[in-house]
Amino acid sequence: MSRTRWRLGLSATALLTATAVLPAPAHAEDVTDYTITVDPAAQGAAIDDTMYGVFFEDINRAADGGLYAELVQNRSFEYSTADNASYTPLTSWSVTGAAEAVNDSGRLNERNRTYLSLGAGSSVTNAGYNTGIRVEQGKKYDFSVWARAEGGTTLTVTLKDAAGTLATARQVAVKGGWARYRATFTATRTSNRGRLAVAATNAAALDMVSLFPRDTYKNQPNGLRKDLAEKIEALRPGFLRFPGGCLVNTGSMEDYSEASGWQRERSYQWKDTIGPVEQRATNANFWGYNQSYGLGYYEYFRFAEDIGAMPLPVVPALVTGCGQNKATDDEALLKRHIQDTLDLIEFANGPATSTWGKVRARMGHPRPFHLTHIGVGNEENLPHEFYARFQKFRAAIEAKYPEITVVSNSGPDDSGTTFETAWKLNREGGVDMVDEHYYNSPQWFLQNNDRYDSYDRNGPKVFLGEYASQGNAWKNALAEAAYMTGLERNADVVKLASYAPLLANEDYVQWRPDMIWFNNRASWGSANYEVQKLFMNNVGDRVVPSRATGTPSVSGPITGAIGLSTWATSAAYDDVKVTAADGSTLLSDDFSDGAARWKQVGGGSWSVQDGQYVQTDAAAENTLVTAGDPAWKDYDLHVKATKKSGKEGFLVAFGVKDTGNYYWWNLGGWNNTQSAVEQASDGGKSTVISKAGSIETGRAYDIDIKVRGRQVTLYLDGQEWGRFTDDKPAEPFRQVVTRDARTGELIVKVVNAQDTAARTAIDLGGAEVASRARVTTLAADQDAVNTETDTPVTPVSSTFSGVADTFTYTFPANSVTFLRIPRR
Structure with missing residues (x-):
């Protein structure tokens, strides 16, 4: 998602907008003091015009019934039971x-x-x-x-x-x-x-x-829904990544035939999506519904051009991801996909006289679309298999189109074996850019502002193609805003970044959170949308180095009860024992007397069978049961676990404070391909440590977890599996300063993600600035959520006349504030 154009700031009209009353501290003790020191003589990272963009995937009915303006569902009677058990050609x-x-x-x-x-x-x-x-x-x-x-x-x-x-x-x-x-x-x-x-x-x-x-948007035939397209345009995105996502590299990679002998692949094929709409295929969508391809590659390129965004298509690498984990050995099929990718570049950039440029011209666009980047693959969990095929794609593309940047990826997570292996291969192979994806809790984003500080400045650049805090409340958007200050500070490494997913039809949701929500009559931006819009419209051209004081924090030991759970699996547990550090027994349960000590807080079907505590529903997800005292600390947990049936393994929880705050060791997760410790914070999860591995059905495993202070050591069958120390502070006060080369303005961006105001002494280091700044503020209660009828998270424009070389500004509680300070 990239382009040139956006960085202007607030318009004169915006400055005349009625100013709402912002939250203010009621008492002196509701204020925390900070300092920000700016060094205008130093030179930080240059920020590309394409820094922030948008990622479109046909998920949550984002295309048909969404951005694609067609009002008729199943217009060509192609819905099929083979694609969705509830479908027939007469669905709708x-x-x-x-x-x-x-x-x-x-x-x-x-x-x-x-x-x-x-x-x-x-x-x-x-x-x-x-x-x-x-x-x-x-x-x-x-x-x-x-x-x-x-x-x-x-x-x-x-x-x-x-x-x-x-x-x-x-x-x-x-x-x-x-x-x-x-x-x-x-x-x-x-x-x-x-x-x-x-x-x-x-x-x-x-x-x-x-x-x-x-x-329709720009009154185009076969066009886009106007309100949705205009909300995306208002972000002024630098790039548009399309068409996914999981739908790119999932589905069968083999041809299938019907009685008539007709054959095609059931995975996403760009050539199926161009030409006259009545000649385009309808295909199964990874997310459980059919897609008409009325919104196809031509429309994606056209939309990118209309909003001033760099087109960034993603093609399948013939290694499935998103939990499927298969790689094709069909060399002929691989060669065809590589040729299809070369043809795609010609479709985008070739002259109107070329084979595929002629197709583009016949569709109404004789001029090239100026494609510069292309992604190969998406979230593959088989890094070696993926990279072997990626190398073939890259070699073919670079041989014919050396000007194209070929983007690799690092799998579906922010860390772990797949991530580390993929990055190693990408570094050793001299890859230009690596696509990272992760969805984590607000706490993770507040803890990891420095993630890219230590990345190799001479290694592959980062395309943060999918990221989001797990929710659409204001607290989620605040955490993302704090994290984005770190992305900008590291703009020499992080070259592209896009929140995901972009769109969600409120009646067809497969994934949460989402940036823009809609139904058939209205659309509205989430709190996350307002943060993205504020950052994307006020980027600046270069970082001006600055530093800030932190928030004093006191972190006690990990405390909490224990728990057992399953996910799409039936499992049996036995011989649970919790021992304090002094050797005393806190809990011992072999279930010979039933399960009275356990409280079921999740789903599933739990019962005591043959002296074991068994969850028998192999389809149920998150079947958590808990026992013990939330005040427990410094203890050893032992449990024996056996998988009976299902897709995954078992989950053993510790540090359980309540249903939204705990740790669990997820053994055999992700369709029984890896194990990880996950931390839940206010309902959102993030991965603490992970490794590849699977769980055998019918085998009894001894699981031991040792908790000391904030350090945790995990043992599987008596062998140490891993350890971690959870002592990283979740810093709520973050800042970054950039300069707009066109206007000369300093843009001071401050996130205060806490319930107290931040009274801040700002030292501009002798910069020659005017006394009056334009201010945009987003502030709300942490749990506020924008809806169709109520948008508590809305930008407020104001002016501040107290700017000087050193001055004090109080940033409201739970706020994101941008000060655009003109030069004198």
Whole structure:
């Protein structure tokens, strides 16, 4: 996600915005004192125009029913039970009379295989997405359909809801073979529950039944939903990474055939997504639904250009990720994918006379899209297998297109065996850029502001392609803002960064958190969106070195009860014993007298069977049961665990304060591919330590966990598995200072992620500055969440007239504040 253009700051209009009242400390004791010292004579890292961008993946119905403006669901009758057990070719359609989905030689084309045979006097009605088809009074909607009626028929097309018609009906005369027919509606009422109905006087065949709002983003045909596209544009992103994500490198990598002998891959293929929309494939989506590919590679490139963002496509490396962990040995298939990637670059950059440049030109864009970066692979858990294939992609790309930066990756986590192995291979191979992904708790982000301080300045650059704190409350956005100050401070290493995921339809959510939420009638930015927007619109061109005092903290020992759990697995536990450091017994339970000491706080089905405590539901996730005292400290925990069935292993918890705050040793997690200690903090999890490994079904394991102060040592079958010390402070006060070369302004960015105000003495080190600064503040209660009807996290613009070489500014509790200080 990259581009040139954004760094201006607040407009004059924004400065005139009514200023809201910010939270203020009620008492003197509600203020913590800090200092910030700036060194304007020193030179920090240069910040590229492409520093911050956006990552689009078709998850949470982000494309069909979302950014892609098509209002009809399953418009081509291609939904299939083979893709989703609940789907049929008539999903989202209702029939009156006689109608049948047909797949025979009379089809529209080889990629659009299923069509609807509609009987005389019959009709079909489409329900759209969410509550129905959204139309607004006075606005135009463009209908189209591919139809065939050898004997001729009249189609009557209506827009209606339960209260009646929403527009004047249209009649379309159809005769002969397949052809496209069009009509336009003007809505007479506003409704969120519209239905599109098509009725035929005589028998007809229908396909690609479509309804688009005329008012799409930039009024483009086959266009984007305006409000969503404009919210993304308002971020002024430097790059657009697409089309995923897990959907890029998952699904079958083998061809499959139907009775007709037709073959294609069920993984994402960019060539399936271009050309006339009626000739594009519909395919299964990794996230559990079908995608029409109406929003395809051409539209992605066009959107990137429209918002001034660098296009950054990601192609599969023929090693699956996201828990699938398979690598193809089909050399011919690998060569074809490599050639497809070369063809993609030609499609983006080739002259209109080239083979694939000609395709782009025919679609309406004779000029190149100026592709400079391309990602190969996504979150592969098999680093050696991935890197061997990545090298082949890179060699082929660099041989033909040496100007293209080929981006590798480091797997799905911020640390662990896969991460370390992948980085080692990438460093040794001289890779230009490595894509890191991680989703962690707010505490992790507050603890790891210095993550990139120690990265090799001469090694591969970092593309932080996916990151987020695990939630959409203001406390999550505050933690991300604090972390972003560290990204900017290390802009010589971190060249690209994008929050993920970008979009979520509130009625079709596969993943949380998400930046922009929507339904069929409205969209709204999360608290995280407001942080991203503030940073992305006020980046600056270079870091001005600065330092700040920290927050005094006192960290006691790890305390908490113990717990047992499973995840998509049935397991049995026995011989639980907790011993204090002095040797006294805190808990001993062999379950001979039942399980009265245990409290079930998760799901699943627990019972005592044959002297063991057994969780029998192999589909249930997070089945936590707890025992003991939350005040326990300095203890040894022993338990015997046996996997009985299921996908994973078992989880043993310690330091359990409550259901949202604990540690657990996850043995055989991630589809039984690795083990890790995870820390839950306010419901969000982060990985403390991890290793590859699996758990055998039917084997009894001895698990021992030794807790001393803040150090934990873990033993598996009597052998030390690992150890860690959790003593890193979660610093709530962070800052970074940058300079805008165009305006000469210093931009002082301060995050105060705590419930007390931060009274701060700021020393600008002799910089020649004006006395008046423009200020943008985000402040709210930590648990505040933006919704469709309430947006407590909203930027407030103001001015501050007390700027001097040294001055004091009080940053509100739980706030992100940017001061743009002009030079004198």
